[in-house]
Each structure stands twice: as C-alpha cells, then as structure tokens.
Amino acid sequence: MPLFALAFAFQEPAPGAVTSVLGALPVGTTLRGLIMVLVGAPLVFLAARGAKAWMTSRMHPQAGLVAGKIVLYGGLIIVAVSTLRELGFSLAPLLGAAGILGIALGFASQTSVSNVISGLFLIAERPFVVDDLIEVGDVKGRVISIDTLSVQLRTFDNRMVRIPNETLVKSQMINVTRFPVRRVDVRLGVAYKEDPSRIREMLLDVARKNPMCLMEPAPIVVFEGFGASSIDFLFGVWATQQNFLQLKTSIHQDIKARFDAEGVEIPFPHRTLYVGSQSDPFPVRMVGTAPAEPDVSPPSHDSAP
Amino acid sequence: MTDPRPWGELDLAPGASTDLTIGTLHLTVKRTPTEIWLRSERGERTDEDHDDWERWSVPDDARVHLRPAAPDRLLVVSHEYPFHLPGRRKARVFVRLPVFAQVVLTSPEIDDVVALDEPSLVLSDTWWGNIREGELAYWLTTKARAEVSDELFVPHMAMCPVQLENESGEALPVDKFSVRGLHLSLFRAGPRIWTDEVKVTYLAAEEGSDIRFGKRPPVEQPDAQPISEPRVALRRGLQARTFDRLRSFSVLGG
Numbered sequence: 001m002p003l004f005a006l007a008f009a010f011q012e013p014a015p016g017a018v019t020s021v022l023g024a025l026p027v028g029t030t031l032r033g034l035i036m037v038l039v040g041a042p043l044v045f046l047a048a049r050g051a052k053a054w055m056t057s058r059m060h061p062q063a064g065l066v067a068g069k070i071v072l073y074g075g076l077i078i079v080a081v082s083t084l085r086e087l088g089f090s091l092a093p094l095l096g097a098a099g100i101l102g103i104a105l106g107f108a109s110q111t112s113v114s115n116v117i118s119g120l121f122l123i124a125e126r127p128f129v130v131d132d133l134i135e136v137g138d139v140k141g142r143v144i145s146i147d148t149l150s151v152q153l154r155t156f157d158n159r160m161v162r163i164p165n166e167t168l169v170k171s172q173m174i175n176v177t178r179f180p181v182r183r184v185d186v187r188l189g190v191a192y193k194e195d196p197s198r199i200r201e202m203l204l205d206v207a208r209k210n211p212m213c214l215m216e217p218a219p220i221v222v223f224e225g226f227g228a229s230s231i232d233f234l235f236g237v238w239a240t241q242q243n244f245l246q247l248k249t250s251i252h253q254d255i256k257a258r259f260d261a262e263g264v265e266i267p268f269p270h271r272t273l274y275v276g277s278q279s280d281p282f283p284v285r286m287v288g289t290a291p292a293e294p295d296v297s298p299p300s301h302d303s304a305p
Numbered sequence: 306m307t308d309p310r311p312w313g314e315l316d317l318a319p320g321a322s323t324d325l326t327i328g329t330l331h332l333t334v335k336r337t338p339t340e341i342w343l344r345s346e347r348g349e350r351t352d353e354d355h356d357d358w359e360r361w362s363v364p365d366d367a368r369v370h371l372r373p374a375a376p377d378r379l380l381v382v383s384h385e386y387p388f389h390l391p392g393r394r395k396a397r398v399f400v401r402l403p404v405f406a407q408v409v410l411t412s413p414e415i416d417d418v419v420a421l422d423e424p425s426l427v428l429s430d431t432w433w434g435n436i437r438e439g440e441l442a443y444w445l446t447t448k449a450r451a452e453v454s455d456e457l458f459v460p461h462m463a464m465c466p467v468q469l470e471n472e473s474g475e476a477l478p479v480d481k482f483s484v485r486g487l488h489l490s491l492f493r494a495g496p497r498i499w500t501d502e503v504k505v506t507y508l509a510a511e512e513g514s515d516i517r518f519g520k521r522p523p524v525e526q527p528d529a530q531p532i533s534e535p536r537v538a539l540r541r542g543l544q545a546r547t548f549d550r551l552r553s554f555s556v557l558g559g
Contacts, residue, residue: 180439181432208429215431215444216381240430240441 025087033087036079044075061130065146066123111166115149118165122146127168128175135174136163181214183238184248186255189230191265196223196231202262203235206254212247214238230267310496311406311460312532315369317341324350325371327406328425328461334369334408341369343408343421361420367412373404373463373498374422374533376486379442381431384449387480390471390507398449398469400484401462403428404491404498425461433483442483449479453525458497465489465500466523471507485516487537492522492529499529 025033052068084091106113123146128134132143134153139161141153151168153161176182190199200221207219214237222234235255239247259266311327315334322335322342331350335342341361382400390396408421428443450457453464465484471477482505489500502519518539522529 179437180434181436211427211429213429215383215429217432217436238432240432243430 029087033083036083036086040079040082041076044072044079047075048072063123065130069148111164112149115165118169119146119148121169122151122165127173128178132178133176135176136168136171139163140176177241181217181238181240182244183217183236184244184251186235186237186251187224187232188235188255189227189232189267190259191267192231194231194264196233199233199264202258202264203233203255206251206258207235207237210237210247210251210254212239212243212250214240229269312371312373312493315371317369326350328403329427330406330423330425330461332371332406332408332421334371336369339363339365341367341410341420345421345423347427359420361410361418363410364412364414366414367410370409370411372407372409372533373461373491373493374407375463375489375491375500375536376402376405376424376428376443377422377536378486379433379440380428380445380484380486381433381442381481382449382484383444383446383481384479385446386448387478388449390469390477390479392471392474392476394471396451396469396479398451398467399453399457400445400447400449400465400467401457402445402465402484402486402489402500404461404463406461443486460496460498463489463491463498463500466502466525468502468504469507470505473507473509477507488518488535488539490518490520490531490535491533492526493532494522494526494529497526497529498532499523499526 048068048071051071052064054064055067056064081091084094128143130143130146134141134143136153139153139155141155141161143151144154144160145152150162150164153163155161200223203221204219207213208215213219217238219238220234220236222236224232224234226232235251237247237251256266258264311325315323317323317334317336319336319338322333325332325334329347331346333342333344335358339362341363342358343361344355344358380402388396403424403426405422405424407419410418410420428445431442431444433439433442449467458464467482467484469479469482484503489503492499492501499522501521502523504517504519506515506517508515518535522531
C-alpha cells in the first residue's frame with residue numbers, strides 16, 4: 001500500500017477491479033476525479049470572475065476584488081475536497097493532520113496572518129479604493145490592487161510598490177484623491193513697501209482670471225505675518241483633482257506675471273560674505289589681464305560613449 | 306467680434322478656407338480634396354503658420370456645418386444684483402448663456418461627426434455641492450434681467466428664460482442658482498438664439514427643487530425653430546439642488 005494512501009486512510013479497491021495509472025485506484029474513480037477537476041476548476045474561475053464583475057457593478061472595485069477571491073479560493077477548496085472524496089480519501093485524518101500542521105504553521109506565519117486580518121480591516125474601513133492616490137511614508141502612488149496580504153501601488157515613475165496590509169493599518173496614510181476638490185496653497189512674500197490690501201485684491205483678481213481656479217470654494221488670502229524681509233501671505237485656490245497640477249503651475253506663473261506687470265517686489269534673502277574681519281570688504285586682487293578664451297568646440301554626438 | 310451670422314453650413318470648395326470668430330473663439334476651417342482641417346485659438350488671431358491642425362478624413366460629398374450647442378455641464382448663475390423671492394411667489398428672469406460652437410461633418414456615407422465642440426467664451430470653473438461630493442460647473446455672472454431687448458441678443462449667447470417658483474413658506478434669497486446646460490435645447494428666430502424654458506420649483510431646503518425643461522420655444526418667441534437638441538435628453542424633469550450653495554469653505558481649514 002502506498003505511503004500517501006496510509007496517511008489519508010485510502011480504501012483499497014475490490015479484488016479484480018481494473019486499476020489506473022495511479023496504481024491502486026480503479027479507472028472509473030480516476031476518471032470521475034479527473035472530470036471533477038477539469039470541469040470544476042474552470043467553473044470556479046468563471047464564478048469568481050462573475051462574482052467580481054457583479055460586485056464591482058453593484059458596489060465598488062474593491063468589493064469586487066474581495067468577492068472574486070473569496071469565490072475563487074472557496075470554490076477551489078470545494079473542488080479539491082470533493083475530488084479527494086471521489087478518489088476515496090477519508091478527510092478525517094487529513095483534517096486532524098491539518099490541525100496539527102495549522103498550529104505549527106500558525107507560529108511560523110504570524111506576519112501573514114496579521115496581514116490577512118489587517119486586510120479585512122482595510123476592506124471594512126475603506127480608507128481608500130482601487131485607483132485612489134495615496135501616500136504612505138515617503139511612498140506616493142495610485143492603488144492598483146488590494147490583496148489578501150498587501151496593497152500594490154503604482155508610483156508616478158511607473159514602479160510597483162507592495163505595501164503589507166499590516167503596515168497600512170499601523171502607519172499614517174494620506175488619501176490624496178478622496179475628495180473631489182483640493183486646495184493649492186501658495187505661500188509668498190512681498191516687500192514691506194507694498195500695500196497689503198492692494199496685494200490681496202491683486203491675488204483675488206489673479207484667481208478670478210484663471211479659468212481652472214474654482215470660484216467656489218472661494219479663494220483665500222491670509223496675511224500670515226511679518227517675515228524677516230517680507231510681509232507674508234498664504235494664497236489658497238481650489239481646483240478639481242483633475243486640474244490640480246495644472247492649476248498649481250499656472251497660478252504661480254500668473255502671480256509672477258502680475259507682480260512683474262504691477263511692479264510688486266518679491267524680496268529674496270540676501271547673503272553677505274565676510275572674510276576675516278566683519279568690517280573689511282571682500283578682498284579682490286587683480287592679477288593681470290584675462291587670458292584669451294580657449295577655442296572649445298562642442299562635443300560631437302558621434303563621440304558619445 | 307463675433308461674426309454677425311456665423312451659424313449654418315459653411316460653403317467650402319477644395320482648397321478653400323474660412324476664418325470665423327464666435328465670442329472669443331477664433332476658428333479656421335480648411336478643405337483639402339479629401340480632408341477637413343480645423344484649428345481654434347483664443348485671444349488675438351495670429352497669422353503665422355500653425356502645426357496644430359486637427360484633420361478629418363471625409364468623403365468627397367461631406368458638408369461642414371457650424372452650429373450652436375448648449376453648454377456641456379452645469380452652470381452656476383451668480384447674480385450681480387441678488388434678490389429675494391417671498392414664499393408662494395413666482396418670478397421670471399432671463400439669463401444669457403454662452404453657447405458652444407460645434408463643427409459638424411455630415412455625409413450620406415458616414416454618421417454625423419461633431420469634429421469640434423468648444424465654448425464661445427472661456428468660463429471659470431466652480432464647484433456645485435459640498436466638499437465631499439458635488440459636480441464641476443461653469444461660473445456665470447449675470448444680471449438676471451426681468452425683461453429682454455434686442456441689443457441683448459448676440460450670436461454667441463443664448464437667452465435662457467428661467468421661471469422660478471417658491472412653493473415653500475419662507476422667503477428664498479436668490480443670489481445664485483444652477484442651470485443644467487446638458488439638458489437644454491436651442492431655438493433660433495433670426496439673430497436671436499433661445500433655450501427652452503427652465504422651470505424651477507423650490508420646495509424646501511431639504512427637498513431641493515423640481516426642475517422642468519420646456520422642450521419648446523419660450524413663450525416670448527413661439528416662432529423660433531429648433532437648432533440644437535439637448536446633449537442629454539430627459540423624458541421628465543428632475544429633482545436636484547438648485548439654490549444650494551457652499552458654506553464654510555473660505556476658512557483656512559477648508
């Protein structure tokens with residue numbers, strides 16, 4: 001009797017029965033088992049796909065992913081158990097062995113179990129869904145899948161980052177795209193000679209003239225305080241998620257252009273270098289006439305390594 | 306300045322081109338033996354050579370039409386002079402909406418193609434809803450006139466009659482309301498472009514408003530002919546927030 005048959009209390013075929021290539025199994029039983037696998041497995045895959053599509057259309061992609069996986073794994077277990085029973089394996093010893101094995105595996109797979117449970121929390125809490133843009137630590141990317149053990153992100157430079165579910169539950173996570181509108185904050189300083197009321201009106205007018213800047217929620221201009229070399233403002237304008245980056249670029253350009261046109265000075269920090277005594281000027285010594293410029297020709301593209 | 310009569314079929318022989326101005330939109334349409342070339346720009350029209358043409362391969366017998374269309378999303382109409390509508394009162398106001406210019410290619414051999422669909426004026430974006438949900442809309446400042454006169458009609462603007470009815474028991478401050486551009490039809494009578502009537506019945510703050518679209522020329526111009534179907538047709542009206550507004554947005558915390 002083969003060893004695996006002993007282990008799973010395999011029942012011997014009747015004397016004289018035609019046996020299959022597996023040795024001890026009758027051909028009919030083997031065929032039935034084979035048919036169960038060949039028919040059952042594709043059916044399970046189809047059912048998983050259907051469950052995923054149905055739940056996605058009814059609820060959201062995340063629920064679809066989970067439903068698909070539950071149907072897939074559950075269905076495959078049912079097919080496997082049914083096939084084993086058909087082949088004559090008694091499952092009681094198998095389950096007993098699985099219990100002992102489970103304890104051993106449990107100790108060995110604490111991290112995985114923690115990730116699975118964390119995954120269930122993530123599904124229940126729904127802090128993000130597939131396609132959201134999230135920030136975890138110094139990683140920022142779009143969620144491409146939420147799996148049993150981990151969440152996969154695609155970063156802006158098209159790399160895939162796998163973050164264990166446990167890490168997501170434990171750490172601070174920012175969902176950038178949860179809400180449909182976002183504020184672009186521009187912090188700027190103008191020279192002390194400028195009139196703050198005039199600056200405020202100018203900034204609000206810049207916002208009005210930028211079509212991507214939402215009129216509501218209304219833009220804000222906050223006088224933040226007296227800086228070291230400037231009076232400082234916070235200028236906040238709202239944009240839809242789709243226009244956020246474009247507005248961030250264009251509003252800075254608009255402010256610069258408007259300030260230039262209106263002669264508003266944007267001060268910048270000055271630095272004075274002292275060499276030796278603070279009161280002495282920076283020493284400059286003429287050492288003769290400058291040599292002629294060397295004749296440097298641009299490198300040829302052909303000579304590139 | 307908008308061409309006085311921009312709308313209709315463009316008579317373009319192969320090799321010919323035409324320049325049109327509709328609001329702030331400058332449009333150039335050029336015909337080659339097998340293609341229609343389109344380009345649009347804003348601001349000052351430039352005469353230099355451009356490489357940003359949009360090319361459409363069309364049958365020889367294709368015709369080019371320029372037609373107005375209603376805006377492609379919600380418009381938040383803000384009044385320069387807000388008013389109050391007491392409970393159980395009605396008011397009729399007229400709002401001028403910038404139309405979109407559509408270049409439509411037609412031929413018996415192909416389905417009609419909207420090759421270009423751009424607003425005649427650039428409108429600012431705004432958000433209609435709350436910070437968690439809502440929809441992107443255009444912002445339009447208007448005088449919301451109680452009467453119309455000839456000089457208000459320009460080719461790139463459509464006059465939208467809005468019938469406001471306050472069925473609640475309380476006075477309704479009308480400083481802004483929304484007009485759902487997607488469901489508007491356009492009608493034309495000579496140089497005048499009208500939308501169908503929008504009837505907004507305010508029920509209560511929690512219930513929103515009942516909105517109905519007339520689907521026929523307004524009573525002010527019953528002889529107007531239909532020139533543009535709604536982008537999204539509605540069988541019946543809809544119930545939506547029309548007078549709601551964003552609150553507590555302008556604080557630093559958002």
